[in-house]
Amino acid sequence: MLRFALLRTLSAIPTLLLVIVLAFLMVHAAPGGPFDDERVLPPENARNIAAAYHLDESLPRQFVRYLSGLVRGDLGPSYHYRDHSVSELIGAALPLSLRLGLLSIALAMVAGIGAGVLAALKNNTATDRLVTGVAMIGISVPVFVVAPLLVLVFAVQLGWLPASWSSGDAGWRLLLPVVALALPQIAYVTRLTRAGMIEALNSDFVRTARAQGLGLLSIVRFHALKAALLPVASYLGPAIAAVLTGAVVVETIFGIPGLGQLFVRGALNRDYTLVLGIVVFCAALIVLLNLLVDLLYGFLDPRIREP
Amino acid sequence: MNTAATASTFAGTFRSVGTAVKVSGGILLFVAVMALAVPLLSPHDYFSMDLEKRFLSPMLEGARLFGTDDLGRDLFVRTFSGTRVTLLVAIVASFVSLVIGVAYGAIAGYAGGKIDAVMMRLVDALYALPFMFLVILLMVAFERNFLLIFVAIGAINWLDMARIVRGQTLSLKEREFVDAARLIGVPPLAIVFRHVVPNLLGVVAVYVTLTIPQAILVESFLSFLGLGVQEPQTSLGGLVNDGVTQMERAPWLLLIPGTLLAIILLSFNFLGDGLRDALDPRRRRA
Numbered sequence: 001m002l003r004f005a006l007l008r009t010l011s012a013i014p015t016l017l018l019v020i021v022l023a024f025l026m027v028h029a030a031p032g033g034p035f036d037d038e039r040v041l042p043p044e045n046a047r048n049i050a051a052a053y054h055l056d057e058s059l060p061r062q063f064v065r066y067l068s069g070l071v072r073g074d075l076g077p078s079y080h081y082r083d084h085s086v087s088e089l090i091g092a093a094l095p096l097s098l099r100l101g102l103l104s105i106a107l108a109m110v111a112g113i114g115a116g117v118l119a120a121l122k123n124n125t126a127t128d129r130l131v132t133g134v135a136m137i138g139i140s141v142p143v144f145v146v147a148p149l150l151v152l153v154f155a156v157q158l159g160w161l162p163a164s165w166s167s168g169d170a171g172w173r174l175l176l177p178v179v180a181l182a183l184p185q186i187a188y189v190t191r192l193t194r195a196g197m198i199e200a201l202n203s204d205f206v207r208t209a210r211a212q213g214l215g216l217l218s219i220v221r222f223h224a225l226k227a228a229l230l231p232v233a234s235y236l237g238p239a240i241a242a243v244l245t246g247a248v249v250v251e252t253i254f255g256i257p258g259l260g261q262l263f264v265r266g267a268l269n270r271d272y273t274l275v276l277g278i279v280v281f282c283a284a285l286i287v288l289l290n291l292l293v294d295l296l297y298g299f300l301d302p303r304i305r306e307p
Numbered sequence: 308m309n310t311a312a313t314a315s316t317f318a319g320t321f322r323s324v325g326t327a328v329k330v331s332g333g334i335l336l337f338v339a340v341m342a343l344a345v346p347l348l349s350p351h352d353y354f355s356m357d358l359e360k361r362f363l364s365p366m367l368e369g370a371r372l373f374g375t376d377d378l379g380r381d382l383f384v385r386t387f388s389g390t391r392v393t394l395l396v397a398i399v400a401s402f403v404s405l406v407i408g409v410a411y412g413a414i415a416g417y418a419g420g421k422i423d424a425v426m427m428r429l430v431d432a433l434y435a436l437p438f439m440f441l442v443i444l445l446m447v448a449f450e451r452n453f454l455l456i457f458v459a460i461g462a463i464n465w466l467d468m469a470r471i472v473r474g475q476t477l478s479l480k481e482r483e484f485v486d487a488a489r490l491i492g493v494p495p496l497a498i499v500f501r502h503v504v505p506n507l508l509g510v511v512a513v514y515v516t517l518t519i520p521q522a523i524l525v526e527s528f529l530s531f532l533g534l535g536v537q538e539p540q541t542s543l544g545g546l547v548n549d550g551v552t553q554m555e556r557a558p559w560l561l562l563i564p565g566t567l568l569a570i571i572l573l574s575f576n577f578l579g580d581g582l583r584d585a586l587d588p589r590r591r592r593a
Contacts, residue, residue, distance in 0.1 A: 018432065026445055027444065136576060142569075142572070144527070144548075145568060145569060148547070148565070151554070244440075248532070267447040267532075272448075
C-alpha cells in the first residue's frame with residue numbers, strides 16, 4: 001500500500017508540471033502584450049513596465065522565476081487589478097466557490113446514489129425507465145442552458161428565489177446555483193450507481209446473503225452498496241473537474257463573485273497572470289484530488305494496488 | 308482484410324437497434340436537413356438587422372416563425388445557421404480526435420509491451436489535466452478562429468478513443484489474418500493501418516456518435532463565454548448566450564436555441580448509447 005501510494009504521488013508531479021509548462025507557454029506565445037493600449041507609450045515607459053514585470057528576460061528565465069514563486073505560493077502580480085497579487089485575488093474568491101462546489105458535489109452524491117439504488121432495485125420497470133430517462137436528459141442538457149432556465153422559471157416567472165447574488169438574501173441565493181451545478185453530476189452518479197448496483201445484485205455474494213435469509217434492505221446497505229459505489233468513488237475526480245468548469249458558467253450567470261467569475265473577467269481583460277494563476281491553481285487542485293481519489297480507491301479495492 | 312465480418316456485425320447492429328436509436332437518428336437527420344436548407348431558402352439572412360422589427364414574438368407578428376432578436380434579426384434563420392456552425396465544428400473536431408485517437412490507440416495496442424505502457428501512461432496523465440481551462444486560455448491568448456476551435460476540441464476528445472481502440476487492437480492482433488500478414492513480411496505500421504484499423508471502424512463509428520455531443524458541448528460552452536464563434540456569425544451556444552441577456556424581455560430567445568441544443572445533444576447520446584448496446588451484447592442485458 002505504501003509503495004502504491006508513493007508511486008501514485010510521484011506520478012502526479014509530472015502531470016502538474018506539464019500543465020504549468022503548457023499554460024505558461026500558451027500565455028507567453030500570445031500575440032500582443034498585456035499592456036498594449038490604444039495610446040502608444042514612449043519607448044522608455046514601455047521598457048520600464050516590461051522591466052517591472054520581468055517581461056524583458058528570456059523565456060526560460062521567466063519560467064524559472066514563475067516556478068520559484070509558485071513554490072512559495074506567489075503567483076505574481078495581476079496585470080489588471082494593479083494593487084493586488086494573483087494569490088490575493090484567488091484567496092478572496094476561493095471560499096465562495098468552495099462552498100458552491102462542495103454543496104453541489106454533496107447534493108450530487110446523495111441524490112444520485114439514492115436515485116441509482118432505486119432504479120436498480122426496480123430494474124426494468126417504469127420507475128427504472130423514468131429515472132434513466134431523466135438522467136439522460138441531465139447528462140445531455142448543458143449547465144449554461146439549465147441555469148438560465150432555472151432562473152427564468154423560479155426567479156423571473158414564479159418569483160420564489162432570488163435571480164442573482166446581489167439581490168438575494170444569504171441562504172436562498174445559493175440554492176439555484178447549487179442545483180444548476182449539481183444536476184449533470186446527479187445524472188452521472190445515478191447512472192454509475194444503477195449500473196454498479198445491478199451488477200452487485202446479480203453477483204454470487206448477494207445470492208449467498210439472500211440464501212442466508214437476509215432482508216433486501218440490509219443486503220443493499222451492508223453488501224451490495226459497497227461494491228456498487230466503487231465506480232462512483234472513481235468518478236469523484238472527474239466530477240470535481242466538471243464542477244470547477246461548470247462553476248465558470250454558473251458564477252457568470254448568477255453573478256457570484258467566485259473563482260469562475262474571476263477567471264472569465266480575467267480572460268476578457270486579457271489579465272494573463274491572473275488567468276494563468278487560476279489555471280495552475282485549478283490544475284493543482286484537480287491533480288491533488290485525483291490523487292486522493294486514487295489512494296482512496298486503492299484502499300477500497302485491494303486489486304488496484306497490485307502493479 | 309476481413310471486412311465481411313465487420314459488415315455483417317454492422318448489419319446485425321442496425322437490425323437489433325431499439326426505437327430510441329431510430330427516433331433519435333430521425334431527429335438528427337431532420338435537424339441536419341433544416342440546418343442546410345433553412346439558411347439557403349429563407350427570405351431572411353442571419354446578419355441583417357432591422358431595428359423596426361425588434362423583439363417580434365414567435366409566430367404572432369410579421370410571419371416570423373421563431374420571432375426576432377434584440378437587433379431585429381430573424382431567429383429562425385439564426386437558429387438553423389447556428390446549428391449548422393455547431394454541427395460543422397462538432398463533426399470536424401470529432402474527426403480530428405478520431406484520427407489522433409485511432410492512430411495512437413492502434414499503435415500502442417499493436418506495439419504492446421513497454422511502448423504500450425508508456426503511451427497509455429501518458430494518456431492517463433493527460434486525463435488529469437483540466438482541459439477546459441487550457442482551452443479557454445488558448446482561446447483568450449490567440450485571436451479566435453475556426454481552425455483553433457477544431458484543433459482545441461479535437462485535442463481534448465481523443466483520449467477516450469485511444470483507449471477504446473487500443474483495447475480492440477489488443478484482441479485483433481491475435482487473429483489469424485494479422486499473423487498471416489506478419490508471416491509474409493508486411494511491415495508493422497502497414498499491418499496496423501491496412502489490416503487492424505479497417506477492422507476497428509465499426510466500433511469507432513459508434514464511439515464517434517458519443518464524441519460528437521462532447522464536442523458540441525465544448526464549442527457551445529466556448530461560444531457561451533463569448534470565446535467561440537464571433538458575431539454576426541453564430542452558433543447554438545452563442546444564441547443561448549444572447550438569449551440569457553434578453554431573458555426577461557424575450558424568453559423565446561433563450562428557450563428556442565436552448566431547446567434545440569438540448570434535443571441535438573440528447574439525440575446524439577441516445578443514438579450512441581443505443582448503438583453501443585446493440586454492438587455489445589453484454590451491455591444489452593443490464
